[in-house]
Amino acid sequence: MRAAVIVFPGSNCDRDMAVALKTAGADVHMVWHKDADLPDRVDLVAVPGGFSFGDYLRCGAIAANSPICKAVIAHAERGGYVLGVCNGFQVLTETGLLPGVLMRNANLKFVCKTVDLKVETSESAFTQGYDAGDIVSYPVAHHDGNYTAGPETLKALEGQARIPFRYVRNLNGSVADIAGVLSENRRVLGLMPHPERAVDVGHGGTDGQALFRGLLGEFLPA
Amino acid sequence: MKARVHVMLKNGVLDPQGEAVRHALGSLGFDGVEGVRQGKVIELDLVDETSAATINEMCEKLLANTVIESYRVEVL
Numbered sequence: 318m319r320a321a322v323i324v325f326p327g328s329n330c331d332r333d334m335a336v337a338l339k340t341a342g343a344d345v346h347m348v349w350h351k352d353a354d355l356p357d358r359v360d361l362v363a364v365p366g367g368f369s370f371g372d373y374l375r376c377g378a379i380a381a382n383s384p385i386c387k388a389v390i391a392h393a394e395r396g397g398y399v400l401g402v403c404n405g406f407q408v409l410t411e412t413g414l415l416p417g418v419l420m421r422n423a424n425l426k427f428v429c430k431t432v433d434l435k436v437e438t439s440e441s442a443f444t445q446g447y448d449a450g451d452i453v454s455y456p457v458a459h460h461d462g463n464y465t466a467g468p469e470t471l472k473a474l475e476g477q478a479r480i481p482f483r484y485v486r487n488l489n490g491s492v493a494d495i496a497g498v499l500s501e502n503r504r505v506l507g508l509m510p511h512p513e514r515a516v517d518v519g520h521g522g523t524d525g526q527a528l529f530r531g532l533l534g535e536f537l538p539a
Numbered sequence: 540m541k542a543r544v545h546v547m548l549k550n551g552v553l554d555p556q557g558e559a560v561r562h563a564l565g566s567l568g569f570d571g572v573e574g575v576r577q578g579k580v581i582e583l584d585l586v587d588e589t590s591a592a593t594i595n596e597m598c599e600k601l602l603a604n605t606v607i608e609s610y611r612v613e614v615l
Contacts, residue, residue: 374601374602375604378601378604382600382601411604417606418604418606418607420552420607421555421556422555423553423555424555425555425556425559465552465606465607466606467606490553490555
């Protein structure tokens, strides 16, 4: 699998993401936000966490309008895979590739800890390494992870099983404990918790490995 | 020309920052503050012939996230 990791000014999880993908077996290319094109034949684009453009205006808003994001949108529209973590999730909602919006945490606090998530569906490339009902631990580190969407959108997300991860204990005010959402074609995933920070025993946990292995498994010859 | 764009959370969207400001006003002894909503003001320096439609497009595409925010343009 060929993967591109987008780097914005203020990204700070880009290298963690690259290491997680490489460890799982991907051929990883770092791509600067000013580039207008992705490397050829990229299967997955990862939009990493951090504070792109200093979170100016709204988290992810400036990044979503950078040159590379036009290419990321085109990649997704062609049916390509996209993974957005934390700030990357915020960027994906701002591009419109994922519905809803991430608001300031309801208690106004920056939360930085490892949290339990419930895997709700194994039916996506990202979650096929898990079983529905699994409880996994990923770190979170965010100030704006309070997911909100209109009632029609929520109904569609629930009805189509597009909420692969929920917080076991709601920590930021997210509606329906939503920690991550999938696009309609299930190939774009955004989530606030960091699977790439749970792939090595040195991280204190390896529950994120199955996400990257599952993703890589999607591209193995049958 | 100048335009001022006011961006506010839509009615019905919980504004935790506004709520924190309301609490702080209460603890300073200002009674009777029943609600606080916090928003943004963005001032634009524009060439004179910029149309209202163009400014609205700027708001829709970037300045506001219309999922949760409303905006109002004031041409100065």
